[in-house]
Amino acid sequence: xxxxxxxxxxxxxxxxxxxxxxxxxxxxxxxxxxxxxxxxxxxxxxxxxxxxxxxxxxxxxxxxxxxxxxxxxxxxxxxxxxxxxxxxxxxxxxxxxxxxxxxxxxxxxxxxxxxxxxxxxxxxxxxxxxxxxxxxxxxxxxxxxxxxxxxxxxxxxxxxx
Amino acid sequence: xxxxxxxxxxxxxxxxxxxxxxxxxxxxxxxxxxxxxxxxxxxxxxxxxxxxxxxxxxxxxxxxxxxxxxxxxxxxxxxxxxxxxxxxxxxxxxxxxxxxxxxxxxxxxxxxxxxxxxxxxxxxxxxxxxxxxxxxxxxxxxxxxxxxxxxxxxxxxxxxx
Numbered sequence: 001x002x003x004x005x006x007x008x009x010x011x012x013x014x015x016x017x018x019x020x021x022x023x024x025x026x027x028x029x030x031x032x033x034x035x036x037x038x039x040x041x042x043x044x045x046x047x048x049x050x051x052x053x054x055x056x057x058x059x060x061x062x063x064x065x066x067x068x069x070x071x072x073x074x075x076x077x078x079x080x081x082x083x084x085x086x087x088x089x090x091x092x093x094x095x096x097x098x099x100x101x102x103x104x105x106x107x108x109x110x111x112x113x114x115x116x117x118x119x120x121x122x123x124x125x126x127x128x129x130x131x132x133x134x135x136x137x138x139x140x141x142x143x144x145x146x147x148x149x150x151x152x153x154x155x156x157x158x159x160x161x
Numbered sequence: 162x163x164x165x166x167x168x169x170x171x172x173x174x175x176x177x178x179x180x181x182x183x184x185x186x187x188x189x190x191x192x193x194x195x196x197x198x199x200x201x202x203x204x205x206x207x208x209x210x211x212x213x214x215x216x217x218x219x220x221x222x223x224x225x226x227x228x229x230x231x232x233x234x235x236x237x238x239x240x241x242x243x244x245x246x247x248x249x250x251x252x253x254x255x256x257x258x259x260x261x262x263x264x265x266x267x268x269x270x271x272x273x274x275x276x277x278x279x280x281x282x283x284x285x286x287x288x289x290x291x292x293x294x295x296x297x298x299x300x301x302x303x304x305x306x307x308x309x310x311x312x313x314x315x316x317x318x319x320x321x322x
Contacts, residue, residue, distance in 0.1 A: 033194050035253050035254075035271060035272050036272050037272075056251070056274050057249055057274060057276070062247060062278065062279065063246070063247055063249065063276070063300045063301070064300060064301065065226065065249065065298065065300040067249060067251070067274075067298065085224070086223060086224055088218055088224065088226065088228060090217070090228070090296070092196050092253070093196075110196060111196050111197050111198075113217050113218060113228075115218070115224070117223065118223065135251070135296075137226065137228065137298060139224045139225060139226040139300060140224070140225065
């Protein structure tokens with residue numbers, strides 16, 4: 001009798017383990033810890049795949065600082081682009097990439113900080129399997145915010161030498 | 162034999178369940194989603210209770226922006242203080258408070274953004290029961306960063322009219 005109830009209990013435990021395993025194999029966004037709403041999908045001319053953007057701090061002449069959050073779905077990436085005063089990226093969850101023109105592609109994870117200097121070409125986005133949640137800070141917006149450039153090629157996206 | 166190994170497996174599962182239950186019933190910081198390391202405890206002359214600070218972006222003349230993260234343990238709060246170019250707070254988890262001198266105390270939770278204007282007195286910190294994880298952004302650091310003032314009184318901390 002004791003053994004039987006033990007077996008019943010074991011089945012319950014196993015069921016519970018298997019159902020939580022199921023959750024982690026669902027869509028990517030169920031696994032990441034979202035701090036903000038997803039926002040709106042970024043325009044196809046500047047992004048490949050689904051990059052959801054939400055503005056957190058709008059531009060003004062008091063702070064001259066813009067803050068927002070992007071959720072890059074797996075494989076979603078920005079075009080190459082330039083920030084006249086540079087950009088600070090703060091990765092809050094997931095796995096993604098950042099590359100400055102002429103430099104190796106960096107892999108990014110939760111807690112990483114990226115400093116992209118003013119007037120250099122860069123792109124950022126998610127890894128193929130896991131999305132990336134990242135906040136961005138644009139300082140000194142009196143100099144402008146962003147100039148969008150060409151798409152990242154498949155070769156650039158996959159190259160991590 | 163099969164039953165015996167089942168019992169052994171059950172014990173392992175139970176051990177694992179009990180150890181994770183133990184984690185969630187520990188101190189507050191185990192319940193919050195930490196993105197960064199906790200860092201160092203802020204000095205007692207500027208903070209009441211344990212406010213852990215980690216610098217994420219140091220001051221320089223390129224970005225003129227300082228970014229960091231504070232984990233306020235339950236009941237931990239800053240003194241009153243002033244930022245010459247204001248401050249942006251981003252709450253990533255927990256529950257806390259923010260007050261600008263002469264205004265009502267605000268309650269803060271995950272996803273909230275606070276804009277504290279330049280040269281006004283404010284304080285921030287955790288609620289009595291739940292800690293708060295918050296990032297801070299100091300823009301335009303060429304004007305300075307912070308001037309520390311007097312302690313927040315118990316009356317100011319508890320008053321939410």
